[in-house]
Amino acid sequence: MATKSGEGFSSTFGAIMAAAGSAVGLGNIWRFPYICGKYGGGAFLLVYICFVFFIGMALMMSEFVIGRRTGEDPMKAYPKLRPNKPAWRFVGLAGLLTCFLILAIYLVISGWTLNYFWESLTGTLAGISDDGFGKHFSEFASSAGRPVVFVVLFLVFTAFVIIGGVEKGIERVSKLLMPILVVLLLVLCVRSLTLDGASEGLAYLFHPDFSKLTGEGILAALGQALFSLSVGMGVMIVYGSYLPVDDNIMKTSVWITVCDFAIAILAGIAIFPAVFACGQDPTGGPGLVYQVLPVVFNSLGTVGRVFSVVFFLLLSLAALTSAISLLEALTQWLSSEKIGRTMSAIVMSVAVVVLAVVASFSFGDGIMSGLKVGNLQLFDLLDKLTGTILPPICALMTIIFFGWFMKKDDIIDELSNHGTVKIGYFKVFYYFLVRFVAPAALLVVLISGLIN
Ligand code: PHE
Numbered sequence: 001m002a003t004k005s006g007e008g009f010s011s012t013f014g015a016i017m018a019a020a021g022s023a024v025g026l027g028n029i030w031r032f033p034y035i036c037g038k039y040g041g042g043a044f045l046l047v048y049i050c051f052v053f054f055i056g057m058a059l060m061m062s063e064f065v066i067g068r069r070t071g072e073d074p075m076k077a078y079p080k081l082r083p084n085k086p087a088w089r090f091v092g093l094a095g096l097l098t099c100f101l102i103l104a105i106y107l108v109i110s111g112w113t114l115n116y117f118w119e120s121l122t123g124t125l126a127g128i129s130d131d132g133f134g135k136h137f138s139e140f141a142s143s144a145g146r147p148v149v150f151v152v153l154f155l156v157f158t159a160f161v162i163i164g165g166v167e168k169g170i171e172r173v174s175k176l177l178m179p180i181l182v183v184l185l186l187v188l189c190v191r192s193l194t195l196d197g198a199s200e201g202l203a204y205l206f207h208p209d210f211s212k213l214t215g216e217g218i219l220a221a222l223g224q225a226l227f228s229l230s231v232g233m234g235v236m237i238v239y240g241s242y243l244p245v246d247d248n249i250m251k252t253s254v255w256i257t258v259c260d261f262a263i264a265i266l267a268g269i270a271i272f273p274a275v276f277a278c279g280q281d282p283t284g285g286p287g288l289v290y291q292v293l294p295v296v297f298n299s300l301g302t303v304g305r306v307f308s309v310v311f312f313l314l315l316s317l318a319a320l321t322s323a324i325s326l327l328e329a330l331t332q333w334l335s336s337e338k339i340g341r342t343m344s345a346i347v348m349s350v351a352v353v354v355l356a357v358v359a360s361f362s363f364g365d366g367i368m369s370g371l372k373v374g375n376l377q378l379f380d381l382l383d384k385l386t387g388t389i390l391p392p393i394c395a396l397m398t399i400i401f402f403g404w405f406m407k408k409d410d411i412i413d414e415l416s417n418h419g420t421v422k423i424g425y426f427k428v429f430y431y432f433l434v435r436f437v438a439p440a441a442l443l444v445v446l447i448s449g450l451i452n
Helices: 012-023 026-038 042-070 074-081 086-121 130-142 146-164 166-193 198-206 215-228 235-241 249-277 285-298 301-335 341-361 378-405 408-415 426-451
Strands: none
Touching: 012 166, 012 235, 012 249, 012 301, 026 042, 026 086, 026 215, 026 249, 026 285, 026 301, 042 074, 042 198, 042 215, 042 235, 042 249, 042 378, 042 408, 042 426, 074 086, 074 235, 074 301, 086 130, 086 146, 086 235, 086 285, 086 301, 086 341, 086 378, 130 146, 130 285, 146 166, 146 301, 146 341, 166 198, 166 249, 166 301, 198 249, 215 378, 215 426, 235 301, 249 285, 249 408, 285 301, 301 341, 341 378, 378 426, 408 426
């Protein structure tokens, strides 16, 4: 246990489950398939793989090192490593603000998911005709009452786990939920792959169409890689501060990255073949899982109803373990300011739910749909900021700090667990990656994406 509060994960397995729980979320199951579909399927996938394994994973290791080395929240960790340059704490602050914004929009989408789980369970979805799902979704998501009820409900579950503590709350829940999630997803994959016409969906997912991969698509791939691995905004610094002292940071990061990537691919395999087999539009955008999948489920009769329940349960559980990590980052920071953990979690929950409700009201034709910045509704603005723009900016600052301002000996000492783990040539490769490759790639993609 590395932190001052004595909180921490009890074992490497627990740490991997918790961090993978943070990584695997709406990003993998709701966002990845529709973005991948939009930017050319396999072509997007190739770029995405490079970003995940070269930049995302390097960032994850860096954040773990910063967190475990200092045992502090992101705001204090940076200045602790560079006491003569306290301004670095603003990088920690930028990350925490990003977490706050992500959590707000995350709660809205999690609320939708929970509602769809409920509607699958009670048979409401089964009673809707194929062409009625678009209307059903927009009416529901734009309404004032129901989405808010589910947002609050979801947040209560999240806060409850946080209040339970790091080991007894976060670790325990993640160890339980992650294996369930994998099983549910595999079940869905098998069903999807055995439908007539499934191969078309697989071809769509894996066949590269480079004509659709624009500059915007490359920036989206980078944003998605960072978002999906939960890196860039300090969440992994927080979880790093809870890592056991003898945990091998390199191995742990590889496990989490592989797990996160595999689950995104499995989600694609569960979704696209079914979408094609039922003659639906794979480029359904953010509404894909709420407007297109229910049609697919309904066309499968009673089995489809079971799959609908399973799918929305899966999505809710995945969202829960990610929301937990976001709320934990905010709670850890506030509770280090001498406010108790429970109180901190409550204060942060109340603050974030206000923004979430406003974002929900500004969605579609909602009662605050007139609330715009430029020509973007607040909801769309938050989605763009948190999905595409802020994670690369925060990630760039983190990696510059890590590669250029942190002492190399500290990094090696932490990665090698004070010399007990052999890292050999990896350190040369890794150092090159964090000093040159990752910052350059982040900078180029960010600038070109923003110009476009
Ligand atoms: N990685 C999560 C997902 O894929 C989202 C997330 C982003 C969680 C940033 C924590 C921090 O859904």
